Amino acid sequence: MRVTRGLVACVAVASVLTTAACTGDSSDPAPPEPSPSSTAPPDKLTFGVVGPRDVQRAFRATVDAWNLNPDTIDVTIQSWPTQAAMRSAIEQGTPVPDVFMSSRSDLAWLLENQYNQPVDELLDERGVEFGDTYSRDALEALSADDHLQCMPYGVTPTVIYYNKRLVNFNRMRNRGLDVPDEDATSWSFDQFTTAAEFASRPARGSKGVDIAATVQGLAPFIRSGGGTVFDDEDKPTSLAFSSDSSKDALERTLELLRNPQVTLDETQLDEASAVRWFLRGKLGMIAGDRSLTPVLRQKSNLDFDVMPMPKLDGASTVGDVTSLCMSAKTASPSLAADFMVHEVSADWVGLVASTGYLQPANVEVALSDDFLQPGRRPEHSTFFNSSVRSMSVPPLIDTLPELEETVAPSLRQLVYGVGVLDLDALTTQIDDESKPVLDPESASDTASPSESPSE
Structure with a gap:
């Protein structure tokens, strides 16, 4: 049934495009001379996809449906298991696919290397409804230089997964503990702390919660408590962990995260990842996005659900936006745009979403059974959608992995350290460590003594 619906949609789109091509304005000036690369249509297009096997199979089905139409150019798939693997292949010389998946975190890299071209005008000409179908935040996250650089495809807000047997x-309600109401759409950090303490059962070897000791792991709590993660959201020169508002939020958060009776310690994390502890039924709560759902479903006896990130003051979470981009060197931007319209249609996004890994940026599909999957865990998949409204993305820079690596030892000390915490000194150290990564020129000027003027 799905394939039939998809083919009908594909034929309809092809019909619209054919009609549009025949109704051009004859008063338009003569078209510019074609570039050598566009004098003839290409024999085929390439489509670069990223994800686990189930996702790759779903994308292959969408491409097979496209290729069934004899009036469309054939598309072949190139696939990689992760975004990092695709990026590495391109950096090593693999040609950029005509249309390819990418995450917003790699947008600075795409722009710097001129790997992509804007898609807003091409898709607008084809009737793609940006404003009604996609959140403004998702569109803004993928915009630069006054253009939409890539088309939103998925979103990844972080939520809290919890083991329903431990939490x-x-x-808890019967014992008079502070818990969210049954129909609650949010919960406080105090309620989150209570749940973590309740799930910690020394006799059974279980712990309550794990939050990654990373910038991204701590960012929702800093923002929720009124702090800021970077000194500037557009062009940061430093982390802002040592600001008064950020320190206040961290102090409240670390009271829980530094409690070794409730959280996994470094020895346990060296033994196994937090996800592995959760799969074993020995961890009450873990932060993650929608892509974690199919992983947890593989454990048939694991009863789990989700809640939004807890609130210190206001709602806040972090995430990324995945997208479809167009190569700057595609031989036919027009044909590539036609294929993109096919791929972002509700039917085909729904097919990919049905694998359980993807949270669609398309609002229509996000509210459909393809994504919500009633009768399957987690029960409250609607919290993925509501969390998009409070999701922030990092600044548009290409040094986030290097930043995380640089401050990792200090962040581990912040979260896992024993004894008295000197929050002022450690947050200042974290900010200082971030400066050479985020603002290397200023850091170099500060580190080097000024040269005396030559005589």
């Missing part, structure tokens, strides 16, 4: 709200 049993009904039992």
Whole structure:
């Protein structure tokens, strides 16, 4: 049934494009001379996809449906398991596919290397409804230089996954503990702390929660408590962990995260990842996005659900936006845009979303059963959608992995350190460590003594 619906949509789109091509304004000036690369249509297009096997199979089905139409140019798939693997292949010389998946975190890299071209005008000409179908935040996240650089495809807000046997709200409620109401759409950090303490059962070897000791892991709590992660959201020169508002948020958060009775310690994390502890039924809560859902579903006896990130003051979470981009060197931007319209249609996004890994940026599909999947865990998939409204993305820079690596030892000390915490000194150290990564020129000027003027 899905393939039939998709083919109908594909034929309809092809019909619209054919009609549009025959109704051009004859008063337009003569077209510019074609570039050598566009004198003839290409024999085929390439489509670069990223994801686990189930996702790759779903994308292959969308491409097979496209290729069934004899009036469309054939598309072949190139696939990689991760975004990092695709980026590495391109950096090593693999040609950029005509249309390819990318994450917003790699947009600075794409722009710097001129790997992509804007898609807003091409897709607008083809009737793609940006404003009604996609959140403004997703569109803004993929915009630069006054153009939409790539088309939103998925979003990845971080939520809290919890083990319903360890974090049993009904039992907690019966004991008079502070828990969210049954129909609650948010919860406080105090309620989150209570749940973590309840799930920590030394006799059973379980711990309550794990939050990654990373910039991204701590960012939702800093923002929720009124702090800021970077000194500037557009062009940061430093982290802002040592600002008064950020320190206040961290102090409240670390009271829980530094409690070794409730959280996994470094020895346990050296033994196994937090996800592995959760799969074993030995961890009450873990932060993650939608892509974690199919992984947890593989454990048939694991009863889990999701809640939004807890609130210190206001709602806040972090995430990324995945997208479809167009190569700057595609031989036919027009044909590539036609294929992009096919791929972002509700039917085909729904097919990919049905694998469980993808949270669609398309609002229509995000509200459909393809994504919500009633009757399957997690029960409250709607919290993925509501979390998009409070999701922030990092600044548009290409040094975030290097930043995380640079401040990692200090962040581990912040979260896992024992003894008295000197929050002022450690947050200042973290900010100082970030400066050579985020603003290397200023850091170099500060580190080097000024030269005396030559005589």
